[in-house]
Structure formats: structure tokens, C-alpha cells
Amino acid sequence: MKLLEHQGKQLLKMAGIKTPAGMVLNNQDSVDAATLRKFFTKHKNVMVKAQIMGGGRKKAGLVLDAKSYPALQKQIKKLFAKKHQGTPVGAVLVEQKLAIAAEYFVSITYNTLTRRPIILFSTKGGIHIEKNTGTITSHHPAQVATLSAKEGFKIAGNKKLADVLVKAYKAFVAFDCLALEINPIIKTKQGFWYAADAKITIDDAALPRQQKLHAIAAESQSQQFSARELAARHIDENDHRGVAGKTFLELKGDIAVLASGGGASLAAMDALIEAGGKPANYTEYSGNPSREKVRALTEITLSAPNLHGCLVIGGVANFTDIFETLSGFAEGISHLPALPKYPIVIRRAGPRDTEAFDMLRRFAKKQGLDITLFGKETPMSYAAKIMAEKSAAYTVNYEMDN
Numbered sequence: 368m369k370l371l372e373h374q375g376k377q378l379l380k381m382a383g384i385k386t387p388a389g390m391v392l393n394n395q396d397s398v399d400a401a402t403l404r405k406f407f408t409k410h411k412n413v414m415v416k417a418q419i420m421g422g423g424r425k426k427a428g429l430v431l432d433a434k435s436y437p438a439l440q441k442q443i444k445k446l447f448a449k450k451h452q453g454t455p456v457g458a459v460l461v462e463q464k465l466a467i468a469a470e471y472f473v474s475i476t477y478n479t480l481t482r483r484p485i486i487l488f489s490t491k492g493g494i495h496i497e498k499n500t501g502t503i504t505s506h507h508p509a510q511v512a513t514l515s516a517k518e519g520f521k522i523a524g525n526k527k528l529a530d531v532l533v534k535a536y537k538a539f540v541a542f543d544c545l546a547l548e549i550n551p552i553i554k555t556k557q558g559f560w561y562a563a564d565a566k567i568t569i570d571d572a573a574l575p576r577q578q579k580l581h582a583i584a585a586e587s588q589s590q591q592f593s594a595r596e597l598a599a600r601h602i603d604e605n606d607h608r609g610v611a612g613k614t615f616l617e618l619k620g621d622i623a624v625l626a627s628g629g630g631a632s633l634a635a636m637d638a639l640i641e642a643g644g645k646p647a648n649y650t651e652y653s654g655n656p657s658r659e660k661v662r663a664l665t666e667i668t669l670s671a672p673n674l675h676g677c678l679v680i681g682g683v684a685n686f687t688d689i690f691e692t693l694s695g696f697a698e699g700i701s702h703l704p705a706l707p708k709y710p711i712v713i714r715r716a717g718p719r720d721t722e723a724f725d726m727l728r729r730f731a732k733k734q735g736l737d738i739t740l741f742g743k744e745t746p747m748s749y750a751a752k753i754m755a756e757k758s759a760a761y762t763v764n765y766e767m768d769n
Contacts, residue, residue: 368568371418372565378542379562385561390406403461472488528560544570546568550566595670600612602660612652618646621758622676622755625696635747642754653681654687658692665700669707680715694726
């Protein structure tokens with residue numbers, strides 16, 4: 368789970384790291400003019416920062432400053448009118464502008480070879496960090512100041528800097544982070560040290576035990592995911608019987624997709640698109656999930672509007688119970704507000720697939736459904752082609768009838 372800047376700063380403040388005073392505006396209509404004016408009057412000079420995922424905000428015109436209250440109002444309105452990679456700016460952080468004496472950079476992530484956190488530190492922070500070659504790597508924050516001296520970097524107040532690095536390291540471990548970046552760490556002209564930005568990613572699997580982060584996680588997820596994407600991600604919570612819906616992306620097509628197997632599911636998506644089909648989503652279930660989890664994923668996937676087809680596809684399973692998972696699929700269809708009239712193509716194989724196909728034939732006959740079944744003798748690419756053709760034919764008939 369990736370955190371927005373202001374959410375990451377909440378985490379850093381929990382770890383004892385100073386951050387600039389700020390206030391978050393969730394939309395243009397939520398701006399309390401009296402509170403905003405009071406904040407500006409106190410700080411005089413402020414930064415106005417769009418809260419979006421990803422870097423390069425300043426170069427993209429998403430980080431502005433304001434030296435007067437009218438200018439602040441104008442900048443807020445300007446940012447809320449912007450989009451970043453097609454996504455509208457959903458929140459703006461108005462923040463105290465710091466008097467900068469020096470800027471530093473720190474990033475903490477995992478070294479998969481040594482199986483422990485690794486720190487990347489630079490004496491030059493800011494927007495051009497990727498061009499900076501003066502960096503130090505270390506496995507412990509206490510070593511950074513020592514290594515800096517050996518490398519010839521002169522850091523005034525390096526004990527205070529080391530304190531920030533230690534706290535950042537402890538936060539990385541304590542909050543189950545996958546990545547923690549502060550760029551820049553600012554030393555002000557008054558001698559104070561601040562985290563002026565925060566890019567933090569939390570391990571999703573650790574969220575149940577991170578009680579302090581539940582409110583932040585709920586806010587972050589509601590901003591990053593659609594209602595269906597969020598509902599799908601909740602299927603696996605506290606249920607480790609396989610995976611269903613952990614990855615769910617809504618797309619702009621009209622063919623619902625329930626795929627199995629990481630590599631196979633991507634190959635199936637490619638085959639469907641190459642055949643002219645337009646997927647409405649990408650999701651994946653695997654690892655022998657229960658029928659209850661597949662039922663829930665089916666209901667979420669098929670709740671999308673204006674569907675003209677459904678493709679259930681995967682390779683030959685080794686241990687996933689095909690009868691159980693496809694029973695969950697059938698139960699999911701049965702619980703929809705209305706049975707689908709569009710074509711359904713299923714290409715699955717593995718343990719108990721014969722029982723599963725017999726069950727689906729009876730189910731399709733009883734419910735009057737258009738279900739086409741393919742086993743391991745049929746390539747996934749062919750099944751995807753048939754799905755695209757059936758969906759196109761359904762679209763023609765649908766448009767004629769409407």
C-alpha cells in the first residue's frame with residue numbers, strides 16, 4: 368500500500384521526526400476559508416502541494432508556493448483543476464515553507480541478497496536526486512555519518528541528522544515498510560531538521576497487525592482504488608486459503624475476466640486483446656482458493672455495468688480444485704441481481720475438471736445461460752478468440768435490440 372505525502376508524514380511524526388506544519392484539503396468545496404486564512408496568517412509563506420502518487424511533482428507543476436492569501440487561494444484552485452497521468456488531483460496539502468540551509472536524501476528499502484534493510488543516503492536532496500552520484504549505502508543508519516566523513520562529505524550537525532536517519536530506520540522496521548523515502552530532509556537556517564516530503568509503501572500483508580495505521584490505510588485505499596477494486600482486495604483478509612482478488616484492476620472494456628495463474632492470466636489478457644476483445648477488468652485467483660472466495664470475486668467482477676461477455680480462463684492447475692472454484696463461480700452468478708444474458712467462455716483444466724464441467728452444463732441448461740466450455744486440449748489463445756467473437760456478436764444484437 369502506497370501512502371500519499373501527508374499520510375506518510377503522519378507515520379514519520381509517530382516515529383518522532385519533525386514535519387512542516389500543514390493542513391490537508393480533500394476537495395475544493397471542503398476549504399474552510401477562516402481556517403485557511405488563520406493558517407496563512409501564522410506562517411506567511413506556504414507551499415501548496417498536490418497529493419498524488421509518484422514523483423516529479425515539482426517539475427510537473429504540482430508543487431507551488433504562495434506569498435499572499437489571494438495567491439494561496441489561486442494556487443489551490445489551480446491544483447484542483449489539474450490531472451496527473453489522467454487522474455484528477457483529489458487532495459492538496461498546504462504547508463509551512465521552510466528556510467532551507469541544506470537538503471539531504473534518504474531512501475530505505477530491502478536488499479534481497481542480504482535479506483535486511485539497506486539505506487541509500489545522499490548529501491544532495493531535491494528534485495534532481497536521480498542525477499546525483501554522491502551517495503552512500505549502508506545497512507545501519509548509525510554508520511551513515513561515519514561513512515559520510517570518510518567519503519569527505521562535511522555535514523554540519525551530523526548528530527542531529529543521524530538521529531533523523533535512526534528514527535526513519537526504526538519506522539521502516541516498526542511499520543512493516545517495503546520502502547521509505549524522505550526527499551528532502553531539510554536543515555533549516557534556524558538549525559532544525561524536517562522531513563519535507565515522504566514516499567512510503569507498507570506491506571499489505573502486515574496491515575492487520577498495524578493497528579496504528581488502520582485509519583491511514585482506509586483513507587489511502589479509498590483514494591487509490593475504485594469500490595470494486597477495494598471490495599476485491601478485502602476478499603483475502605484473514606483468509607489464507609489461496610488468493611482471490613488481491614490484484615483487481617478495473618478497465619474500460621466490456622468483457623469481465625476471471626483468470627487463474629500469474630503468468631497464464633497475463634498471457635490470456637494479451638490473447639483476448641489481440642483477438643479484438645476489450646477486458647473490463649484484470650483479476651486473478653489461484654493457489655486453491657475456497658468456493659466462498661471465488662463466489663465473492665465473481666459477484667464483484669460481474670457487478671460491473673454494460674458487460675457483453677465473461678471469460679474464465681487459466682492453464683492446467685496442479686492442485687487447485689477446479690470443481691470447488693467453478694462451483695464458487697456458479698454460486699456467484701446465482702446471487703447476481705439478474706442472470707447474465709451475455710456469453711460466458713470457460714477454459715480450465717486440473718483436478719476434478721470433469722465433475723466441474725458436468726456441473727456447469729447442468730447449471731447452464733437450468734438457468735438458460737450461454738456457457739462454452741474448453742479443457743486442456745484447447746489453447747488459451749483460442750478460447751480468448753472465441754470469447755472476443757461471441758462478445759462482438761452479442762454487442763451487435765444488443766445494439767439492434769436497444
